[in-house]
Protein backbone atom coordinates (compact mmCIF):
# COMPACT_ATOMS: atom_id res chain seq x y z
CA UNK A 1 0.00 0.00 0.00
CA UNK A 2 2.81 2.30 0.99
CA UNK A 3 4.69 1.50 -2.22
CA UNK A 4 1.64 2.16 -4.30
CA UNK A 5 1.10 5.60 -2.71
CA UNK A 6 4.75 6.57 -3.33
CA UNK A 7 4.41 5.53 -6.96
CA UNK A 8 1.25 7.61 -7.25
CA UNK A 9 2.92 10.62 -5.70
CA UNK A 10 5.87 10.32 -8.07
CA UNK A 11 3.55 10.04 -11.03
CA UNK A 12 1.61 13.08 -9.87
CA UNK A 13 4.89 14.98 -9.69
CA UNK A 14 5.22 14.51 -13.42
CA UNK A 15 8.13 12.24 -14.23
CA UNK A 16 8.13 13.50 -17.79
CA UNK A 17 9.20 16.94 -16.65
CA UNK A 18 12.53 15.51 -15.49
CA UNK A 19 13.48 14.85 -19.06
CA UNK A 20 12.08 17.90 -20.76
CA UNK A 21 14.92 19.88 -22.27
CA UNK A 22 14.77 23.35 -20.77
CA UNK A 23 14.63 26.26 -23.16
CA UNK A 24 17.98 28.03 -23.36
CA UNK A 25 17.67 30.81 -20.83
CA UNK A 26 18.61 34.17 -22.24
CA UNK A 27 21.53 35.65 -20.29
CA UNK A 28 20.76 39.17 -19.11
CA UNK A 29 23.08 41.72 -20.68
CA UNK A 30 25.93 42.78 -18.41
CA UNK A 31 25.38 46.32 -17.03
CA UNK A 32 27.43 48.64 -19.23
CA UNK A 33 30.51 50.51 -18.06
CA UNK A 34 30.32 49.03 -14.56
CA UNK A 35 32.78 50.50 -12.09
CA UNK A 36 33.05 53.85 -13.89
CA UNK A 37 32.19 57.01 -11.96
CA UNK A 38 28.45 57.69 -11.90
CA UNK A 39 27.42 54.23 -13.21
CA UNK A 40 24.90 52.65 -10.87
CA UNK A 41 23.43 49.18 -10.70
CA UNK A 42 21.32 47.47 -8.08
CA UNK A 43 21.86 43.81 -7.19
CA UNK A 44 18.30 42.81 -6.31
CA UNK A 45 17.05 40.04 -4.02
CA UNK A 46 20.21 38.14 -3.10
CA UNK A 47 20.76 36.31 0.19
CA UNK A 48 23.33 38.71 1.62
CA UNK A 49 26.15 37.55 3.92
CA UNK A 50 27.85 40.89 4.55
CA UNK A 51 30.69 39.74 6.89
CA UNK A 52 30.14 43.03 8.74
CA UNK A 53 28.36 42.68 12.11
CA UNK A 54 27.08 46.25 11.86
CA UNK A 55 25.42 45.50 8.51
CA UNK A 56 24.19 42.00 9.34
CA UNK A 57 22.77 39.26 7.13
CA UNK A 58 19.62 39.26 5.02
CA UNK A 59 17.67 36.35 3.53
CA UNK A 60 16.71 38.73 0.73
CA UNK A 61 18.27 42.14 0.19
CA UNK A 62 19.78 44.50 -2.35
CA UNK A 63 23.20 46.03 -2.90
CA UNK A 64 23.47 49.36 -4.68
CA UNK A 65 26.78 49.87 -6.49
CA UNK A 66 27.72 53.41 -7.50
CA UNK A 67 30.90 53.67 -9.55
CA UNK A 68 33.60 51.71 -7.71
CA UNK A 69 31.80 51.68 -4.37
CA UNK A 70 28.96 50.09 -2.44
CA UNK A 71 26.40 52.84 -1.88
CA UNK A 72 23.89 50.87 0.21
CA UNK A 73 23.02 47.38 1.47
CA UNK A 74 19.54 46.45 2.66
CA UNK A 75 16.09 45.17 1.77
CA UNK A 76 13.95 46.87 -0.88
CA UNK A 77 16.32 49.66 -1.87
CA UNK A 78 15.00 52.17 -4.39
CA UNK A 79 16.58 51.54 -7.78
CA UNK A 80 16.18 55.07 -9.13
CA UNK A 81 18.13 55.28 -12.37
CA UNK A 82 20.24 52.21 -11.57
CA UNK A 83 20.27 49.11 -13.80
CA UNK A 84 18.68 46.22 -11.90
CA UNK A 85 20.54 42.91 -11.67
CA UNK A 86 18.25 40.04 -10.67
CA UNK A 87 20.06 38.00 -8.01
CA UNK A 88 17.26 35.70 -6.86
CA UNK A 89 18.64 32.28 -5.95
CA UNK A 90 22.09 33.71 -5.42
CA UNK A 91 24.19 34.46 -2.35
CA UNK A 92 26.11 37.75 -2.23
CA UNK A 93 29.38 37.76 -0.28
CA UNK A 94 32.50 39.93 -0.27
CA UNK A 95 35.19 38.61 -2.63
CA UNK A 96 37.68 36.13 -1.17
CA UNK A 97 41.10 37.44 -0.13
CA UNK A 98 44.24 35.33 -0.55
CA UNK A 99 47.08 36.60 1.65
CA UNK A 100 49.93 34.51 0.19
CA UNK A 101 50.28 33.21 -3.36
CA UNK A 102 53.29 32.71 -5.67
CA UNK A 103 51.56 33.43 -8.96
CA UNK A 104 54.73 33.40 -11.03
CA UNK A 105 54.56 29.61 -10.72
CA UNK A 106 51.27 29.27 -12.62
CA UNK A 107 53.12 27.73 -15.60
CA UNK A 108 54.31 24.96 -13.25
CA UNK A 109 50.83 23.91 -12.08
CA UNK A 110 50.47 20.30 -10.88
CA UNK A 111 54.20 19.57 -11.34
CA UNK A 112 54.84 19.05 -7.62
CA UNK A 113 51.55 17.55 -6.45
CA UNK A 114 53.41 14.77 -4.61
CA UNK A 115 56.41 16.80 -3.44
CA UNK A 116 57.59 18.16 -0.11
CA UNK A 117 58.90 21.63 0.74
CA UNK A 118 62.51 20.59 1.30
CA UNK A 119 64.86 17.65 1.42
CA UNK A 120 64.89 17.68 5.20
CA UNK A 121 66.98 14.53 5.64
CA UNK A 122 63.90 12.56 6.62
CA UNK A 123 62.07 10.10 4.32
CA UNK A 124 60.21 11.19 1.14
CA UNK A 125 62.10 14.42 0.43
CA UNK A 126 63.76 13.57 -2.91
CA UNK A 127 61.38 15.62 -5.07
CA UNK A 128 60.94 18.91 -3.29
CA UNK A 129 60.07 22.56 -3.78
CA UNK A 130 63.45 24.07 -2.93
CA UNK A 131 65.41 21.86 -5.34
CA UNK A 132 62.97 21.90 -8.27
CA UNK A 133 60.83 25.05 -8.16
CA UNK A 134 63.28 27.53 -6.66
CA UNK A 135 66.55 25.72 -7.53
CA UNK A 136 65.79 24.80 -11.15
CA UNK A 137 62.71 26.50 -12.62
CA UNK A 138 62.72 29.93 -10.91
CA UNK A 139 66.32 30.64 -12.00
CA UNK A 140 65.53 30.51 -15.73
CA UNK A 141 62.47 32.79 -15.73
CA UNK A 142 62.51 35.64 -18.24
CA UNK A 143 60.34 38.74 -17.68
CA UNK A 144 57.74 37.44 -20.19
CA UNK A 145 57.45 34.19 -18.22
CA UNK A 146 56.74 36.15 -15.06
CA UNK A 147 54.13 38.30 -16.81
CA UNK A 148 52.04 35.54 -18.37
CA UNK A 149 52.02 33.42 -15.21
CA UNK A 150 51.00 36.43 -13.09
CA UNK A 151 48.18 37.32 -15.49
CA UNK A 152 46.88 33.79 -16.00
CA UNK A 153 46.98 33.02 -12.26
CA UNK A 154 45.18 36.28 -11.48
CA UNK A 155 42.40 35.63 -14.00
CA UNK A 156 41.96 32.07 -12.78
CA UNK A 157 41.45 33.24 -9.22
CA UNK A 158 39.10 36.00 -10.38
CA UNK A 159 37.03 33.29 -12.07
CA UNK A 160 36.91 31.52 -8.68
CA UNK A 161 35.75 34.64 -6.80
CA UNK A 162 39.11 35.54 -5.25
CA UNK A 163 39.06 39.30 -5.81
CA UNK A 164 42.25 40.17 -3.86
CA UNK A 165 45.68 38.58 -3.61
CA UNK A 166 49.02 39.18 -1.95
CA UNK A 167 51.29 37.96 -4.72
CA UNK A 168 54.64 36.93 -3.33
CA UNK A 169 56.84 37.21 -6.38
CA UNK A 170 60.24 35.77 -5.39
CA UNK A 171 61.31 36.29 -8.97
CA UNK A 172 62.90 39.75 -9.06
CA UNK A 173 66.01 38.75 -11.00
CA UNK A 174 66.13 42.26 -12.52
CA UNK A 175 64.05 45.45 -12.55
CA UNK A 176 62.55 44.13 -15.83
CA UNK A 177 61.26 41.09 -13.96
CA UNK A 178 59.68 43.41 -11.38
CA UNK A 179 57.99 45.44 -14.12
CA UNK A 180 56.68 42.25 -15.73
CA UNK A 181 55.20 41.01 -12.44
CA UNK A 182 53.47 44.31 -11.94
CA UNK A 183 52.23 44.44 -15.54
CA UNK A 184 50.69 40.97 -15.19
CA UNK A 185 48.89 41.90 -11.96
CA UNK A 186 47.60 45.14 -13.44
CA UNK A 187 46.42 43.60 -16.71
CA UNK A 188 44.12 41.28 -14.76
CA UNK A 189 42.17 44.20 -13.28
CA UNK A 190 42.05 42.53 -9.90
CA UNK A 191 42.81 43.99 -6.47
CA UNK A 192 46.38 42.88 -5.83
CA UNK A 193 49.19 43.49 -3.45
CA UNK A 194 52.53 43.38 -5.20
CA UNK A 195 54.86 41.59 -2.76
CA UNK A 196 58.40 42.69 -3.56
CA UNK A 197 60.59 39.74 -2.60
CA UNK A 198 64.04 38.56 -3.60
CA UNK A 199 65.41 37.45 -6.95
CA UNK A 200 68.33 35.42 -8.22
CA UNK A 201 71.53 36.47 -9.98
CA UNK A 202 73.73 39.54 -10.27
CA UNK A 203 71.10 41.70 -12.00
CA UNK A 204 68.75 41.50 -9.03
CA UNK A 205 68.29 44.91 -7.38
CA UNK A 206 66.38 43.59 -4.35
CA UNK A 207 65.86 45.14 -1.86
CA UNK A 208 67.11 48.59 -2.96
CA UNK A 209 64.87 48.81 -6.04
CA UNK A 210 61.90 49.00 -3.66
CA UNK A 211 62.57 52.73 -3.48
CA UNK A 212 62.16 53.16 -7.26
CA UNK A 213 59.11 50.88 -7.40
CA UNK A 214 57.42 52.73 -4.54
CA UNK A 215 58.05 56.11 -6.13
CA UNK A 216 57.29 55.14 -9.71
CA UNK A 217 54.25 52.90 -9.23
CA UNK A 218 52.87 53.34 -5.72
CA UNK A 219 53.01 57.07 -5.07
CA UNK A 220 49.41 56.88 -3.81
CA UNK A 221 47.92 54.09 -1.70
CA UNK A 222 44.40 54.23 -3.16
CA UNK A 223 45.13 52.23 -6.31
CA UNK A 224 43.83 48.77 -7.19
CA UNK A 225 47.40 47.45 -6.84
CA UNK A 226 49.32 48.24 -3.64
CA UNK A 227 52.72 47.12 -2.37
CA UNK A 228 54.23 45.01 0.42
CA UNK A 229 57.91 44.52 1.16
CA UNK A 230 59.33 41.03 1.37
CA UNK A 231 61.59 40.44 4.36
CA UNK A 232 62.60 36.77 4.53
CA UNK A 233 64.46 36.25 7.79
CA UNK A 234 66.31 33.21 6.40
CA UNK A 235 68.12 35.35 3.81
CA UNK A 236 71.32 37.20 4.64
CA UNK A 237 70.70 40.94 4.73
CA UNK A 238 67.04 40.75 5.68
CA UNK A 239 67.61 43.57 8.17
CA UNK A 240 68.15 45.95 5.26
CA UNK A 241 64.91 44.85 3.58
CA UNK A 242 62.98 45.48 6.82
CA UNK A 243 64.63 48.87 7.19
CA UNK A 244 63.78 49.92 3.61
CA UNK A 245 60.23 48.64 4.01
CA UNK A 246 59.70 50.70 7.15
CA UNK A 247 61.41 53.73 5.63
CA UNK A 248 58.96 53.55 2.70
CA UNK A 249 55.91 52.90 4.89
CA UNK A 250 55.38 49.46 3.35
CA UNK A 251 54.04 46.50 5.35
CA UNK A 252 56.56 43.62 5.61
CA UNK A 253 55.68 39.98 4.92
CA UNK A 254 57.86 36.93 5.55
CA UNK A 255 57.62 33.15 5.48
CA UNK A 256 58.21 31.81 8.97
CA UNK A 257 58.84 28.06 8.99
CA UNK A 258 60.24 27.18 12.40
CA UNK A 259 60.47 23.53 11.40
CA UNK A 260 63.16 24.51 8.85
CA UNK A 261 65.36 26.24 11.39
CA UNK A 262 63.98 29.79 11.38
CA UNK A 263 62.73 29.77 14.95
CA UNK A 264 65.98 31.04 16.53
CA UNK A 265 66.09 34.14 14.33
CA UNK A 266 62.38 34.67 14.90
CA UNK A 267 62.83 34.44 18.68
CA UNK A 268 65.71 36.89 18.49
CA UNK A 269 63.63 39.43 16.56
CA UNK A 270 60.75 38.88 18.98
CA UNK A 271 62.99 39.54 21.98
CA UNK A 272 64.37 42.67 20.31
CA UNK A 273 60.86 44.09 19.86
CA UNK A 274 61.15 44.23 16.08
CA UNK A 275 57.59 43.17 15.26
CA UNK A 276 54.81 45.61 14.51
CA UNK A 277 51.27 45.78 13.17
CA UNK A 278 52.91 46.21 9.74
CA UNK A 279 54.13 42.58 9.77
CA UNK A 280 52.41 39.62 8.12
CA UNK A 281 53.89 36.26 9.08
CA UNK A 282 53.15 33.31 6.81
CA UNK A 283 52.88 29.68 8.05
CA UNK A 284 54.18 30.19 11.65
CA UNK A 285 54.76 26.44 12.01
CA UNK A 286 57.13 25.32 14.78
CA UNK A 287 57.31 28.71 16.52
CA UNK A 288 57.94 29.12 20.26
CA UNK A 289 55.40 30.46 22.76
CA UNK A 290 57.56 33.57 23.19
CA UNK A 291 57.48 34.12 19.41
CA UNK A 292 53.69 33.82 19.35
CA UNK A 293 53.32 36.19 22.28
CA UNK A 294 55.44 38.79 20.51
CA UNK A 295 53.26 38.45 17.39
CA UNK A 296 50.11 38.92 19.46
CA UNK A 297 51.54 41.86 21.42
CA UNK A 298 52.67 43.57 18.20
CA UNK A 299 49.29 43.10 16.48
CA UNK A 300 51.00 41.40 13.52
CA UNK A 301 49.02 39.28 11.04
CA UNK A 302 49.24 35.51 10.56
CA UNK A 303 48.49 33.76 7.27
CA UNK A 304 47.98 29.98 7.36
CA UNK A 305 48.26 27.74 4.26
CA UNK A 306 46.26 24.80 5.63
CA UNK A 307 46.45 22.40 2.66
CA UNK A 308 50.04 23.22 1.70
CA UNK A 309 51.48 23.02 5.22
CA UNK A 310 49.82 19.65 5.74
CA UNK A 311 50.82 18.22 2.35
CA UNK A 312 54.38 19.64 2.07
CA UNK A 313 55.57 19.10 5.66
CA UNK A 314 55.86 22.68 6.89
CA UNK A 315 54.48 21.31 10.15
CA UNK A 316 50.98 21.16 11.59
CA UNK A 317 49.00 24.27 10.54
CA UNK A 318 49.06 26.29 13.80
CA UNK A 319 45.34 26.97 14.08
CA UNK A 320 45.01 25.80 17.70
CA UNK A 321 47.90 28.02 18.76
CA UNK A 322 46.40 30.99 16.90
CA UNK A 323 43.04 30.37 18.59
CA UNK A 324 44.69 30.09 22.00
CA UNK A 325 46.42 33.43 21.40
CA UNK A 326 43.21 35.09 20.19
CA UNK A 327 44.70 35.64 16.73
CA UNK A 328 42.46 35.24 13.69
CA UNK A 329 44.42 33.94 10.71
CA UNK A 330 43.84 34.74 7.07
CA UNK A 331 44.18 32.09 4.37
CA UNK A 332 47.11 31.30 2.07
CA UNK A 333 46.93 29.53 -1.25
CA UNK A 334 50.74 29.43 -1.56
CA UNK A 335 51.70 27.36 -4.64
CA UNK A 336 49.67 25.93 -7.50
CA UNK A 337 52.49 23.55 -8.42
CA UNK A 338 51.13 21.57 -5.46
CA UNK A 339 47.55 22.67 -4.68
CA UNK A 340 44.58 24.47 -6.24
CA UNK A 341 44.15 28.20 -5.59
CA UNK A 342 40.39 28.16 -5.07
CA UNK A 343 39.01 29.28 -1.75
CA UNK A 344 36.45 26.55 -1.21
CA UNK A 345 39.38 24.16 -0.82
CA UNK A 346 41.02 26.64 1.56
CA UNK A 347 37.95 27.01 3.79
CA UNK A 348 37.10 23.31 3.85
CA UNK A 349 40.72 22.38 4.63
CA UNK A 350 40.85 24.82 7.56
CA UNK A 351 37.63 23.53 9.02
CA UNK A 352 38.44 19.86 8.44
CA UNK A 353 41.91 20.02 9.96
CA UNK A 354 40.94 22.04 13.04
CA UNK A 355 37.97 19.79 13.75
CA UNK A 356 40.05 16.64 13.29
CA UNK A 357 42.43 17.91 15.98
CA UNK A 358 39.73 19.02 18.41
CA UNK A 359 37.47 16.02 17.85
CA UNK A 360 40.40 13.73 18.56
CA UNK A 361 40.98 15.54 21.87
CA UNK A 362 37.30 15.03 22.77
CA UNK A 363 37.50 11.33 21.91
CA UNK A 364 40.62 11.07 24.09
CA UNK A 365 38.56 12.32 27.01
CA UNK A 366 39.70 15.94 27.23
CA UNK A 367 37.01 18.38 28.21
CA UNK A 368 38.71 21.79 28.15
CA UNK A 369 38.60 22.14 24.38
CA UNK A 370 39.02 24.98 21.89
CA UNK A 371 35.83 26.01 20.08
CA UNK A 372 35.20 24.05 16.91
CA UNK A 373 35.61 26.16 13.80
CA UNK A 374 32.33 26.91 12.04
CA UNK A 375 31.53 27.71 8.42
CA UNK A 376 31.12 31.35 9.40
CA UNK A 377 34.54 31.37 11.10
CA UNK A 378 36.38 30.20 7.99
CA UNK A 379 34.41 32.63 5.82
CA UNK A 380 35.66 35.40 8.11
CA UNK A 381 39.25 34.18 7.65
CA UNK A 382 38.64 34.14 3.88
CA UNK A 383 37.27 37.68 3.63
CA UNK A 384 37.50 40.42 6.28
CA UNK A 385 40.53 38.96 8.07
CA UNK A 386 42.40 38.80 4.77
CA UNK A 387 41.57 42.46 4.20
CA UNK A 388 42.87 43.36 7.66
CA UNK A 389 46.11 41.44 7.13
CA UNK A 390 46.70 43.23 3.80
CA UNK A 391 45.86 46.64 5.33
CA UNK A 392 42.89 46.91 2.97
CA UNK A 393 39.97 46.57 5.39
CA UNK A 394 38.89 50.16 4.97
CA UNK A 395 38.42 49.40 1.27
CA UNK A 396 37.31 45.76 1.01
CA UNK A 397 36.59 42.53 2.94
CA UNK A 398 32.88 43.08 3.70
CA UNK A 399 29.70 44.30 2.06
CA UNK A 400 29.61 47.69 3.74
CA UNK A 401 28.38 50.98 2.33
CA UNK A 402 31.38 53.18 1.57
CA UNK A 403 33.76 50.30 0.82
CA UNK A 404 34.74 49.43 -2.72
CA UNK A 405 32.43 46.96 -4.41
CA UNK A 406 34.31 43.65 -4.37
CA UNK A 407 31.31 41.34 -4.58
CA UNK A 408 30.76 37.70 -5.51
CA UNK A 409 27.38 36.18 -6.39
CA UNK A 410 27.19 32.45 -5.76
CA UNK A 411 24.58 30.20 -7.37
CA UNK A 412 22.57 28.59 -4.58
CA UNK A 413 20.18 26.94 -7.04
CA UNK A 414 22.80 24.75 -8.69
CA UNK A 415 22.42 20.98 -8.64
CA UNK A 416 25.20 20.57 -6.03
CA UNK A 417 23.72 23.17 -3.64
CA UNK A 418 19.89 23.29 -3.79
CA UNK A 419 17.86 23.50 -1.65
CA UNK A 420 19.37 26.35 0.36
CA UNK A 421 18.99 25.77 4.11
CA UNK A 422 21.97 27.59 5.61
CA UNK A 423 23.98 30.27 3.84
CA UNK A 424 27.52 29.89 5.35
CA UNK A 425 27.04 26.11 5.37
CA UNK A 426 26.08 26.00 1.69
CA UNK A 427 29.15 28.03 0.72
CA UNK A 428 31.72 26.19 2.81
CA UNK A 429 30.42 22.63 2.78
CA UNK A 430 28.94 22.36 -0.73
CA UNK A 431 30.21 24.94 -3.17
CA UNK A 432 33.12 24.97 -5.62
CA UNK A 433 34.21 27.29 -8.39
CA UNK A 434 31.39 26.27 -10.76
CA UNK A 435 29.01 28.01 -8.35
CA UNK A 436 30.79 31.36 -8.76
CA UNK A 437 28.24 33.15 -10.93
CA UNK A 438 29.32 36.80 -10.96
CA UNK A 439 32.51 38.52 -9.75
CA UNK A 440 32.86 42.27 -9.23
CA UNK A 441 36.05 44.19 -8.42
CA UNK A 442 35.81 47.86 -7.42
CA UNK A 443 32.38 48.00 -9.06
CA UNK A 444 33.61 46.56 -12.36
CA UNK A 445 31.92 43.32 -13.37
CA UNK A 446 34.68 40.84 -14.32
CA UNK A 447 32.66 37.63 -14.44
CA UNK A 448 29.03 37.57 -15.48
CA UNK A 449 26.63 34.65 -15.26
CA UNK A 450 29.43 32.10 -15.16
CA UNK A 451 31.68 33.63 -17.82
CA UNK A 452 34.85 35.66 -17.32
CA UNK A 453 34.63 38.89 -19.33
CA UNK A 454 37.21 40.56 -21.59
CA UNK A 455 39.53 37.56 -21.72
CA UNK A 456 40.94 35.79 -24.77
CA UNK A 457 41.56 32.53 -22.95
CA UNK A 458 42.87 30.48 -25.93
CA UNK A 459 45.49 33.12 -26.68
CA UNK A 460 46.54 33.46 -23.03
CA UNK A 461 46.72 29.69 -22.62
CA UNK A 462 48.90 29.39 -25.74
CA UNK A 463 51.26 32.00 -24.28
CA UNK A 464 51.34 30.19 -20.94
CA UNK A 465 52.07 26.85 -22.64
CA UNK A 466 54.88 28.40 -24.68
CA UNK A 467 56.35 29.83 -21.48
CA UNK A 468 55.97 26.44 -19.77
CA UNK A 469 57.81 24.74 -22.68
CA UNK A 470 60.69 27.20 -22.35
CA UNK A 471 60.91 26.81 -18.57
CA UNK A 472 61.08 23.00 -18.63
CA UNK A 473 63.62 23.00 -21.46
CA UNK A 474 65.89 25.64 -19.97
CA UNK A 475 65.67 24.19 -16.46
CA UNK A 476 66.53 20.75 -17.87
CA UNK A 477 63.47 19.10 -16.33
CA UNK A 478 61.55 16.46 -18.25
CA UNK A 479 57.81 17.04 -18.50
CA UNK A 480 56.65 13.52 -17.79
CA UNK A 481 52.83 13.54 -17.69
CA UNK A 482 52.70 10.26 -15.78
CA UNK A 483 55.72 10.55 -13.44
CA UNK A 484 55.44 8.26 -10.42
Ligand SMILES: [Zn+2]
Pocket residue numbers: 100102168255282334
Ligand atom coordinates in the same frame (compact mmCIF):
# COMPACT_ATOMS: atom_id res chain seq x y z
ZN1 LIG B 1 55.05 30.88 0.19
